[in-house]
Amino acid sequence: MTDPNRRKFLEAAGSLATAASLTRKAHAADAPVGVALIGCGGMGTSHLKLLAKNPELKVVALSDVDSDRLAAAAQIVVEAGHAMPATHQDLRNVLDDKSVEAVWIATPDHWHAPAAILAARAGKHVYVEKPCSHNLREGRLMIEAARESGKVMQVGTQSRSTAHIIAAVERLKAGAIGDVLVAKAWNSQLRGNIGHASPGDPPPNLNFEAWLGPVPERPYQKNLLHSIWRFWYEFGVGDIGNDGVHDIDIARWGLGVQSHPSTVTAAGSKYFFDDDQQFPDTQYCIFEWPADGTVAHKRMLVYEQRDWSPYVQEGFENGNAFYGTRGMLILGKNGGWKLYGPRNKLIEEMSGGFDLAAHHQNFLDCIRSGNRPNADIEINHLSTSLCHLANIACRLGRVLHFEPAAEKVVGDDEADGMLRRTYREGHWAVPKGV
Ligand SMILES: NC(=O)c1ccc[n+]([C@@H]2O[C@H](COP(=O)([O-])OP(=O)(O)OC[C@H]3O[C@@H](n4cnc5c(N)ncnc54)[C@H](O)[C@@H]3O)[C@@H](O)[C@H]2O)c1
Known part of the structure; x- marks a missing residue:
């Protein structure tokens, strides 16, 4: 019946x-x-x-x-x-x-x-x-x-539109591993050496002036582009802003923090590559969210990056670990996840891979419905800001104290100045208000 x-x-x-x-x-x-x-x-x-x-x-x-x-x-x-x-x-x-x-x-x-x-x-x-x-x-x-x-x-x-990651975050929000106090994101893979190069003429197919756009003028050299611009301060955000930002965004989502952190501690530089890239190939960063007066609101996110690793960590070259008061969840954005209870008892697992088509679909659906999309700019601004703050802390070798609402580094004018960049004067693409 x-x-x-x-x-x-x-x-x-x-x-x-x-x-x-x-x-x-x-x-x-x-x-x-x-x-x-x-x-x-x-x-x-x-x-x-x-x-x-x-x-x-x-x-x-x-x-x-x-x-x-x-x-x-x-x-x-x-x-x-x-x-x-x-x-x-x-x-x-x-x-x-x-x-x-x-x-x-x-x-x-x-x-x-x-x-x-x-x-x-x-x-x-x-x-x-x-x-x-x-x-x-x-x-x-x-x-x-x-x-x-x-x-x-x-x-x-x-x-943000990938089924197995949405399911993992749902488990975390439902309390499947208790209170998630700490999350980890890692980017451990083997990158290439971009070599050393000198200024030269751009290839005839490339309009280098237009490629530079609002960035101050500088000569072309062959290890700036394509694709490897991400390792240069003027053009990219380093590997933390490249692959790392995916894992950091998932960590922040699962941790349930919806504001900037108040403290950023980071160390790292080039430990491995002898080439022109400027960002760290090795980076350890810790972000802390304040207690708001109660212990239970404190949260920590730890990011690890080793761009010279011909092996994976916990089964994934890029991954996340969520540490809760009753269990933990280990996730690979391209792989799946496993949820463990006390004494490492495996409770649930799920496999899956990145779903780009679903993310496109969510965008199109929002154009028609007027809803905010899954990775709305306000959400990603918080995650990308972690990359910017970690890079500043690494470059200066100082702990940053950040005022989330004002988006200001407190007591460190040099670090605060690095929240912005210098643009090419008078260029049509320079955003108003920078
Ligand atoms: N979501 C993901 O999983 C994912 C994966 C890889 C890359 N990305 C992102 O995609 C972006 C592109 O990365 P990529 O590896 O394809 O870099 P790329 O250098 O291969 O491609 C960038 C292209 O933009 C063109 N370009 C530069 N200035 C332009 C302008 N003013 N107008 C029009 N075209 C211009 C370049 O000529 C080049 O063809 C990056 O922001 C990267 O972080 C995302």
């Missing part, structure tokens, strides 16, 4: 499923969302391959300052059976195009905030890659641009 409660549940679930599929059908019947990709490099190409096969949208324009990459990206769209998109070296042409409703920004980090702010203020919904900003101040200005324009601003931390 069918349990009447279960039958009611199934009926309710059935009608919910029907409503969901009707909604999806209504969306599919809508005109496709016109989108553009800005930055057609490694990650841009991964996005484009998904965008080109999504019937809910239409790739109408592409932008890159490297003509070879722009041509290769256009080819992907055409090979997927679509009309040739408009191609532009100057991203302002994308922002002027009325058929572009949303942009995917997969440029180097120094362009994220300038491009995202201009795009939102031009009336485009924005999907911008992580780390959301090159420096902390830019993140705040991105939030303001998103809120003032009323546009969706999703950041590319796809773990």
Whole structure:
């Protein structure tokens, strides 16, 4: 005999499923969302391959300052059976195009905030890659641009839309391991040596001036780009802002902290690589959230980075550990998780991998519903700020005392000044208010 409660549940679930599929059908019947990709490099190409096969949208324009990459990206769209998109070296042409409703920004980090702010203020919904900003101040200005324009601003931390990670955080929030007092994030993998190089001429396919954009002028050299710009202060946020920010974001999410930390302690530098990269290859960082007068509110996040490890930690090259008062959970964003109780008894496990398509879908759903996306700019600003603060603490070799509401380093003007950057004077992309 069918349990009447279960039958009611199934009926309710059935009608919910029907409503969901009707909604999806209504969306599919809508005109496709016109989108553009800005930055057609490694990650841009991964996005484009998904965008080109999504019937809910239409790739109408592409932008890159490297003509070879722009041509290769256009080819992907055409090979997927679509009309040739408009191609532009100057991203302002994308922002002027009325058929572009949303942009995917997969440029180097120094362009994220300038491009995202201009795009939102031009009336485009924005999907911008992580780390959301090159420096902390830019993140705040991105939030303001998103809120003032009323546009969706999703950041590319796809773990926020990935089923096994959502499930893990649900377990943590439900108290499956008690109070989670400490979380750890690690990035332990083997990176490449970028060598030493001298200034030279950029290749003919690259508009290096446009690549620099709002960054002060400097000569080209071949170990600045592509992709390896992330190891230079002027352009990236180091590996902590590259792979590390994914793990830090998951750690902060599972820890349940929704503000900046009050204390940042960090050590690290180059222990391994003899090359031109500027950020640490080895980094240990500790972030503490205050007690608010009660012991039970204290939380700690620990980040470890070793870019010279030809082995993994706890089974994952990038991972998280959540330490609770009744158990622990070990997670790999590309792998799965295991939840242990007292005396290391395995209680539950789940496998899974990053779901980029789900993150795209969440962005599109929010464009239509007006809801805040899973990795809303305000969420990622908090996670990316941890990377910025840790880098400053490492570079100065000092503990930072941070005032979360004012976004200020207290009692250290030099560190506080590093929450911002210097821009190229008068450049059109310099965000207002920096
Ligand atoms: N979410 C993820 O899992 C993930 C994975 C890898 C990279 N990323 C992020 O994606 C971004 C790109 O990384 P990448 O490895 O693809 O770098 P990349 O250097 O390969 O690509 C960047 C592209 O942007 C182009 N570009 C630079 N300035 C431009 C401008 N003003 N207008 C248009 N195009 C411009 C470059 O020519 C290049 O083709 C980074 O922010 C990175 O952190 C995210």
